[in-house]
Amino acid sequence: MVTLDKVYHAAFVLKEVARRTDLIYAPNLSNEAEIYLKPENLQVTGSFKLRGAYYKISQLTPEQKAAGIIACSAGNHAQGVALAATRQGVRSVVCMPDIAPISKVEATKRLGAEVVLTKGTYDDAYAQAVQMQRETGATMIHPFDDEEVIAGQGTVGLEILEQMRDVEAVVVPVGGGGLISGVALAIRQLNPGVKIYGVQAANAPSMAESLRQKNPVTLDTVHTFADGIAVKHPGEITFALAQQYVDDVVTVGEDEIAAAILAMIEQHKLIAEGAGAVSVAAAMFHKLPIQGKKVVCVVSGGNIDVNILSRVITRGLVTSGRNANLLIALEDRPGQLVGVSEIISRYGANVVSVRHERSDPNMAISSCFLRVGMETRDFQQIQQIKQSLAEAGFTIVS
Numbered sequence: 001m002v003t004l005d006k007v008y009h010a011a012f013v014l015k016e017v018a019r020r021t022d023l024i025y026a027p028n029l030s031n032e033a034e035i036y037l038k039p040e041n042l043q044v045t046g047s048f049k050l051r052g053a054y055y056k057i058s059q060l061t062p063e064q065k066a067a068g069i070i071a072c073s074a075g076n077h078a079q080g081v082a083l084a085a086t087r088q089g090v091r092s093v094v095c096m097p098d099i100a101p102i103s104k105v106e107a108t109k110r111l112g113a114e115v116v117l118t119k120g121t122y123d124d125a126y127a128q129a130v131q132m133q134r135e136t137g138a139t140m141i142h143p144f145d146d147e148e149v150i151a152g153q154g155t156v157g158l159e160i161l162e163q164m165r166d167v168e169a170v171v172v173p174v175g176g177g178g179l180i181s182g183v184a185l186a187i188r189q190l191n192p193g194v195k196i197y198g199v200q201a202a203n204a205p206s207m208a209e210s211l212r213q214k215n216p217v218t219l220d221t222v223h224t225f226a227d228g229i230a231v232k233h234p235g236e237i238t239f240a241l242a243q244q245y246v247d248d249v250v251t252v253g254e255d256e257i258a259a260a261i262l263a264m265i266e267q268h269k270l271i272a273e274g275a276g277a278v279s280v281a282a283a284m285f286h287k288l289p290i291q292g293k294k295v296v297c298v299v300s301g302g303n304i305d306v307n308i309l310s311r312v313i314t315r316g317l318v319t320s321g322r323n324a325n326l327l328i329a330l331e332d333r334p335g336q337l338v339g340v341s342e343i344i345s346r347y348g349a350n351v352v353s354v355r356h357e358r359s360d361p362n363m364a365i366s367s368c369f370l371r372v373g374m375e376t377r378d379f380q381q382i383q384q385i386k387q388s389l390a391e392a393g394f395t396i397v398s
Contacts, residue, residue, distance in 0.1 A: 002147045002241065007154035007186045010055040014155055017087060018051050019043050023163045023296060028267050030283045033169075033290040037268065038160060041276050041302025045111070047228070048156060048179055048300050049080030049143070055152030056141055057084045065090045068138040072096070072129035074122050075104035076228050076275075076301050077143040079111055086112030093138065095129040097121050101305040123232075144178030145235025154182025160296050161190055168293040171279040173300045174198035174207045174249055175229030177238025183298070184245035197288050198242070198249035199278040201226045201257065207234045207242060208249040225308060226257055228275030228301055250288060252281040255319040260284055262316030264299070273304035274312070321379035324349075326386070328370045329395040340370065343388045350375040369397065 024037040040048040057069060068091040071081040078094045085092035092113040096105055097120060109115050116132070118125040133140045142149060156179065160170060170187060172180040177198075184196040200208050204222035218233040234242070242249070252260075257274050260281035264270040272280070279297040282288050304312070317323035330336045337354070344351055353373035376382050386396055 002150050002154070002182070002185060002237070004186060004189045006147070006151040007158060007182065010051070010148075010151045011155045011158050013055055013058050014051055014152065017054050017084070018155070020159055023160070024268060024270075026268060026280075026297075029263055029280060030290075032286065033283065033293050033295045035280075035283055036164065036294070036296045037264075037270070037280070038156065038296050038298045039270055040156065041270060041272055041299050045076070045079040045083050045107075046301055046303040047076040047080065047276070048153060048298075049076045050083060051080075051155055052144075052146075052149035052152035052178060052182075053077065053080035053141060054084035054087070056146060056148040057081075057088055057090060059148050060090075060139055064139045068092065068136065069141050070095070070129050070133050070136070070138040071141040071143070072122070072126045073143055074100045074125075074227055075303055078104065078108040078113065078115075079303070081141050082108045082111035082113035093132065095125040095132065097125045101307070103305060104303060107303075122230075142235075144176035145237050146178075147237065150178055150182040150185075150237065150241070152182070153179045154186040156298060157183035157186035158190075161187060164294065164296065166294060167194055167296055169195040169197060169288070169290050169295045171197045171199060171282055171288065171290075171295060171297045173229055173275050173278045173298065174200045175204075175231040175275065177207055177234045177242055179298070179300060180246060181235075181238040181241035185241055188245045195247045195290075195293075196245060197282070197290075198246055199282040199287070200249060200251050201229060201274070201278060202251040202253050204230045204232075205249075205251050206231050207239070208251055210234050210239055211242060211246070211249055214243075224254060224257075224274065225312070226274030226278060228273055228303075229278065248288075250282055252278050252285060252287060255315055256281040256285045258312045258315035259319040260316075261304070261312055262320060265313070270299065271302045271304060272299050273301045276301040321382055322376060324374050324376050324382045326372045326374070326389075327397040328372065328389065329397050330368050330370050337370065339392060340372065340389065340394065343392060344372070344374060344385055347381055347385050347388070348377065349381060349385060
């Protein structure tokens with residue numbers, strides 16, 4: 001049983017290692033609610049995972065610690081286990097899929113773990129970890145479906161209640177369910193009136209679908225850049241706790257996640273990974289009944305692969321109306337580009353790219369397509385530009 005007493009005990013143990021992250025007021029993320037961020041991306045390992053891993057390892061017997069521990073992870077859990085084990089003098093081995101970002105593999109090694117790369121996906125790495133655990137007798141540290149791990153993650157909920165006694169709703173990213181089940185148990189037992197909402201990527205809705213069907217389900221595939229919550233099957237313990245304490249689990253799309261990452265970078269100078277940003281995305285894109293409420297969004301992690309960050313920012317700009325491309329059909333004669341540029345300039349947008357396309361076999365020989373890339377303020381500005389171009393006789397293709 002995961003109990004409130006165990007969560008309080010975890011909070012006591014974690015004082016020596018886990019950062020008590022602040023609540024950051026975020027007035028511009030939603031015009032519906034009073035939003036605050038709980039930036040667990042600022043933990044020393046870049047995510048909340050340190051809490052559960054450290055508490056779990058602290059509760060092992062001396063004999064278990066002597067035998068070492070083993071874990072499986074694509075990133076955040078790996079780093080949490082590595083640091084927790086090293087701090088407590090325990091040998092750790094972490095199995096990671098060879099497709100894991102190099103930055104996460106190297107970070108896990110720097111924190112003291114032995115990394116075993118396994119060809120294939122997370123499931124292949126998990127199978128390798130299970131086999132090694134049987135051969136060595138080491139203790140497996142599950143990333144979410146473990147009572148001590150859940151209790152450790154639940155300390156996030158205790159901190160929220162201590163920092164904001166009048167909080168009305170808490171929004172939590174969901175993968176396997178370790179974080180939300182611990183947070184929900186702690187908060188709902190201490191203040192039953194607080195609403196607890198989970199958020200998953202639309203392409204990895206294992207907990208949302210399980211709650212809908214009232215039984216844990218296994219997805220055939222998951223495909224999202226929010227790799228920290230790309231889980232095919234929720235935990236058995238976490239599912240039961242979510243059924244008991246969580247009000248709803250909703251989903252957000254890839255573009256919405258990217259827009260949330262961009263908003264936190266611009267407005268709060270916080271780097272969130274895809275998994276960490278889904279809670280903010282749900283608030284930004286009106287996925288939850290939080291109108292007029294004081295809401296805390298847990299930003300669960302910030303270990304985003306820098307190799308995709310620029311693409312995520314570009315996608316976020318498009319989704320937020322900050323970047324737009326127009327395809328305009330023109331008569332190929334002098335002065336056309338000047339006319340288009342004048343209209344765009346009049347509304348204060350900035351042209352960043354221009355390309356003439358004359359080779360399309362479907363256009364008239366005397367015509368061309370003009371593809372214009374713009375930096376814009378919002379969707380209203382884009383619409384004003386399109387309307388003025390149409391009124392001036394230009395044909396907007398897309």
